[in-house]
Amino acid sequence: MQVLDFKPKAIIFDLNGTMINDMEYHTKAWHSIITEDLGENNSYESVKKEMYGKNPEVLERIFGKDRFTPEEIISLSNEKERRYQEGYFPYLKLIDGLDEFLEQAKNEGISMAIGSAAILFNIDFVLDGLKIRSYFDGIVSADDVEISKPHPETFLKAANLLGVNPAECLVFEDAPKGVESAQNAGMKCIVLTTTHDSEEFAGYSNIIGFIDNFKNPILTTLL
Incomplete structure (x- = not known):
């Protein structure tokens, strides 16, 4: 099993394709x-x-x-x-294993936020539809930024909401532009291969792992 030696103080999730496969x-x-x-x-x-x-x-x-x-x-x-x-x-549901991962991260005292290009209307649709709002200490939506990904504004605002240095944040993303946004923000990233193949992420130096769901055992080494 691959072991990740990065221990984040905060986790920022993209939404579409990352928390839900939509x-x-x-x-x-x-x-x-x-x-x-x-x-x-x-x-x-x-x-x-x-x-x-x-x-x-x-x-x-x-x-x-x-x-x-x-x-x-x-x-x-x-x-x-x-x-x-x-x-x-x-078909609204979390990607496999995410419910357990959110609970484990919360129990470990890791702050969590959503940093998404989705509008708040769609974020609310997911958080309230799946009853997971209580896990998150901050939300940055398309309505909260001037410049979308791959500009780092989304993730930097999320880190600021959590009061955590960007270098101590871990981002979960599914899209190359999202990974680029995290890289521009100085954040490490784990990629969900729900939407794009791993080959499409060549050239990004901030990726520490690829997973297809949150049951991947490498995630246990993060917390």
């Missing part, structure tokens, strides 16, 4: 809007590549800067979240 449903929601509502011929895979950052940023990467008015962006974003929650709600 990225497919975000992609499906955007893909249906883009192809059915907006009539664009974008493949599912091409949309999947843009699944990071805030909703307006996703639209801008796909369509360009001036395609939509601010009002249209809000409307499209709200409809996307409605379709996402409707599609994913029957």
Whole structure:
């Protein structure tokens, strides 16, 4: 068994694809809007590549800067979240082993926060739907930052909320841009291979392990 010699004082979790395996449903929601509502011929895979950052940023990467008015962006974003929650709600659950890991970390006195590009509406959907809000001492959502990942603002704000030096934080992420954000913040990272293969993370020096769920025995050496 691999042994991790890093003992974090705080843990920061990305949400989508990291705590819950729901990225497919975000992609499906955007893909249906883009192809059915907006009539664009974008493949599912091409949309999947843009699944990071805030909703307006996703639209801008796909369509360009001036395609939509601010009002249209809000409307499209709200409809996307409605379709996402409707599609994913029957399958809402934590990634295997995370419930036990959260309890163990809490018992060890490790502070925990969420640092996500999700809007608070979706974070609340998960925390309250799964009754896990009590584990977290801070939440940083898309609504709380000026610049999305891979900028470090999300994770630095989370560390500040927890009162912990960034170098003493461990991030759990599932996306290359999220790992880059953690690296820019000076934080080590463990990658969930729920959305991307390990080969897609080549070049990041802050990764200390890859896992496919929270039952991986290497996690016991963290706490």
